[in-house]
Each structure stands twice: as structure tokens, then as C-alpha cells.
Amino acid sequence: MNLITNLKQSTAGCIHQLYGVQIQPEQVLVNATKPEFEGDYTIVLFAFVKQLGKNPDQLGNELGAAMLTAMPGILTEFNIVKGFLNFTISNQFWFDTIKNASPDNLLPTNNSPRKIMVEYSSPNTNKPLHLGHLRNNFLGWSIAEILKLQGNEVVKTCIVNDRGIHICKSMIAWQLFANGATPADTKQKGDHFVGDYYVKYNDAYKAQVAELVAGGMTQELAEKEAPIQKGAQEMLLKWEQGDAATMDLWKRMNSWVYEGFDTTYKKIGSDFVKTYYESNTYLLGKELVEKGLEKKVFYQKEDGSVWIDLTGDGLDEKIVRRKDGTSVYITQDIGLAEVKQKEFNTDASIYVVGDEQNYHFKVLKLICQKLQLPAADGIYHLSYGMVELPTGKMKSREGTVVDADDLVEGMISISKEKTESLGKVSEFTQAQLEELYNTIGLGALKFFLLRVDPKKKMIFNPEESIDFHGFTGPFIQYTHARIKSILRKTGTTVQLTTCELLPLEKALAIELSNFPAVINEAADTLDPSKVAIYTFNLAKLFNSFYAELSIANAESEEKKNLRIQLGILTAATLQKGMRALGIDVPEQM
């Protein structure tokens, strides 16, 4: 049991014992004591003052005395300032927490592990990945890691949006403009190659519409009549009929895209236990519509289309099957939820999808619940905000996107420049150097995207390069490397004997002991930024400690051992915290 829980329970116990009043331990507010006051932890008395009919000073004195008895050897003294009851924790307690901790027992214990699916990435096969996808990928990966650190089993999946009118657009543009060229001919990554034809489609489309309008057609009609648009629609029909030539082209172009995605995924570290393709799932959910009609969850309109009325739940009516019998987006997702549940039988399923789809997932969960699908209650939409430029939203059609590959390469080359100018790794082999540049560049990028609350939209300014100082990935990586450098010199075998802790040593012990609670909180709220903030604070604290106190040349042997142990624990905690963000920490940089 951790100290804060212990304090809460003891407070509740003491109040019951003193006054016969039952208080829930969760009601007790325990804070770290502000530095300007004496003590380590503070209990706020105001909450009980009214309930118990005592004045704060009297209550504080009685409670404080009772607590010292209730937690012998842990609490040594207390003081009361204006309704705040401050406790000092014994030196021995902190010393023992340092002594008993090891890199192997830093993580929270989990008595009820769950099996959780995390679906993330969800790319379209008509264009390369951009900055928004990176936020999605890093979030999905990080959530999966955090849940694993908490002791759960995680199944990572991906749904590829590989069909539909937008795919046909790049296909028809390739037919019209490529003269049979392939990525190999142009020496381009396949996803970029195909993406270029998507852009070419839009250019041609705009030109055709303009031409028609100039010829006297209305804008609205011209948008429907543009020949290239009609061609794309025809192609979609052919695709749905399984036309051989169309399918061949589709498969060929998709394979180029997948090759490109694989390279990017490998670089940024994304992987999946199972990849679903929309071309296989877009017909799913039809039988569930039948089931829903039987259960009278759905109803049919005169034209044959099938709907659900969600006005009772504060939402609208929603179509679930077209009059021609085909599925719509929501129907596919219902079907896919059922398929995934049958295949993996998970306790929960987290969808990492942008907040523009909040409404969709609300509806999805509601419909699944009304259909009483086993998957229903486990559906959770991890909704994240868009990454925007200072000029506004990124739009791939207008070319205002930050390309994922470009950004990653840019970060890696900056890390290369910085590393070279500092010249601290002269003995590295070329392969080691490449690995280090990757680690630092990706570390900076991932940390940048994960350090803010996922729910909030974030601004990325391409004019300002992502920082390597301060609240950044490289800062934490550097702190880790710095500790490892010291430990290489001092060795890591320690004999710990009790000694009086200095304020910075104690502060480190306290911060280190918070790690399991941080992991649990990040897992419960699905928020990696909690871990990012924690690792930063820990690194900062260690750096202050480092500047103030020597490890290798400590004033005594017992201090040296203690500080080596603190170094070992800090390095291990930083390493695990960064792993939770999908970031590696180098031994040297």
C-alpha cells in the first residue's frame, strides 16, 4: 500500500476512533506540503471542521496526536497552520523505500488485468501519412504501452480505409496521367507516388469545373458533371461489381501504398496484431440490421431504407441501411465491432480516432448497446484533437499538410547536427550513430506530440523547429544518458546503510515513489501526457540533485551508495516512463 492511501485510511480511522464519525478514506484530501512549510504531507482539515463541529486547531491537535500513534515509525511530528495539518515522514521510511526499490519493482501491481484492444492509425490508401496520423500513431502506441505497463494484455489493431470514391480518384488520375509509370520508375515511396495522383485528380477536377462554368454551366451542376468525377464514380461501380481490370489496378496501386506505409511504420515504430481492410468489412453489419429489425431497435421507411430513432437519447435519427440494401459507415462499424469481439473476446476496445468523429462513436456505442452486442459496453472512443497549423487546419487537397516522412527525416537530421556539434560520441560506429540520431529525433517528435492532453487540439508551427531543450524528449534522454555515464564509472553494486537524507535526496525518493500511481492514472484516463509531465519533472529534479550533490565523490561511503541507488532508480524510472511514450533512451548521447 502506498503512503498516501495509508494516510487517508489512517485519517478516516482516527476520526472514527476519536469522534465516532464515519468518513470515507477517499474524502480525505492529502497534498504534498508546500515547501515554505514544515512537513512532507498535508491533510486539509476544513472538510471535517463543519461535520465534526470542532475548530481547526483543536481538531488538528487531536487528529495529529492520534495519527502519530496510528502510524508509528512513519510519522514523526506534525504542525497546524490555518487549518492545514502538516506531517513529517520519518527519515527511516524514505530510506527504506529507496532501499527496497529496484528496477524490477517500479510498476504498479494489478490484481485484475484486462484484455484490451487498441485500434489506431487507420490510414487511407490514397495519400501518404501526415502530422495528424503521427499524433494518432504515437497516441495509440503509447496507450497500448501504458496499459501493458499496468499489467493488461493489449491487442493492437488497425483498420485500413482502402476502398471508396477517394481511392478511385487516385486510380483514375493514374490511368489518365501516368503513362504507366510506377514508383520504381520515379524512385518515389509508393504512398507518395499514389498521393501525387490524388492531388493531380483534384487539380484536373478543379480545371474541368472551371471550364464548364466558363461555358455557362452553374457551379453546382459543373461539380457533378466534370468528366473526371464521373469517371471516378463509374470506377467505383466497376470495383463493386468486381470488374477484373479495375480490381487489378486497385490491388496494384494499394500494394505501392502499403510498401510506403510499411517503411514509415517501421521507422516510427507502429505495429499491429491484426489489420482489417475496409474492402473486406464494408459489407458487414447487414445481418445485424435484420436482427435489429426483429428486435424493433430499427424501423423501415416506405422506401425500404432502415433507420434508428435516437431522439430519445438526445441524438437524431440515423440511417443504418440504404434503400438499395447497402451498408453505411455506421453499419460497417457495428459489424466490425462484432467481428472483433468474436475474434479476440476483449474486455474493452479503445478506438483512437479524431474528435471530429465524437458523434459517430456516441451513436455507434448506443446502437451496439441497444442491439445488446457483447462488444457494446467495452467501446471507448479515445478522442484526440486535430493538429493545426498557425494558419488553420491542414488540408491535403490544398497542399497544406505536414508530411510525416518529411517531418521525421527533418527531426533526425537536426538531431544529427546537434549531436555532431556537441561531439560527445566520437567513439560510436556509423551504425550506432544512425541509431542514436533516430532515437533522439523521434524522441523529440513523439514527446512533442504526446506531452499535451490528447483531447485538446494542438498548434504546430513548421517555421519553428521542435525544441531539444526544456520540456522535451531529448532533455529526458540526456538526463538518462548522464546518469548512465556516472553509473559506468561508479558501478552499480551498493551496500545501503541508514543515513540522514538531504532535502534533494528525499525529494527524489518521494518523486520516484509516485511512479506507479502515475502509470495507473495515465491508464485510467488514457492520457500519456501525464507520464510525459511526470518523467520531465523527475528528470528536472535529478538534474538539480546532480548540480548540487556529487555521486562519485560523495562526502561518505554511505552517501555514495545511497546516491548510486537513487541514480539506478531514476534511470530505470525514466526508461520505463519513456517506454510508455514509445521513446527509447540512449546509454550515451
Place this chain on the structure above:
RNA sequence: GGUUCGGUAGCUCAGCUGGAUAGAGCGUCAUCCUUCUAAGAUGAGGGUCAUUGGUUCGAAUCCAAUCCGAAUCACCA
């Protein structure tokens, strides 16, 4: 118009289950490498916590109204 989310330092963000004098980083200014890695440390400066009212011993945090911004309310996915 309905629903949802947001507005905290010049910039990017923490803090939001109400608690002591609202915190970081960047940028600005100043100091510290003959001492374990200066991608570091220390300090200074920077705030009507969008506005107004309410609840409370106590409000950035809760409630209401208003202003500003975003998303969504598709037989696209």
C-alpha cells in the same frame, strides 16, 4: 439553430474530484564548465486565470448568463 469541446504569462502548455502566495518550457536578461555529460543548473522579469454574477470559511477549478473560437448535427468514410 441543437449538441459537444475549448479560452490560464509574448508563444506552447500544466493545474480543473474546490484548499496555503496560479506553475513549467520556449523566448528575454543575468550568473555557473581546471569538479561525476552545460541537450544541464541557478536567479530575474513576465498574469484583470475571456467577461459578469452566484454558491462557499475558501473559486482558475463548481453553477448560471454573456462574448470569442473549434468540431459535429451526410443515404462520405
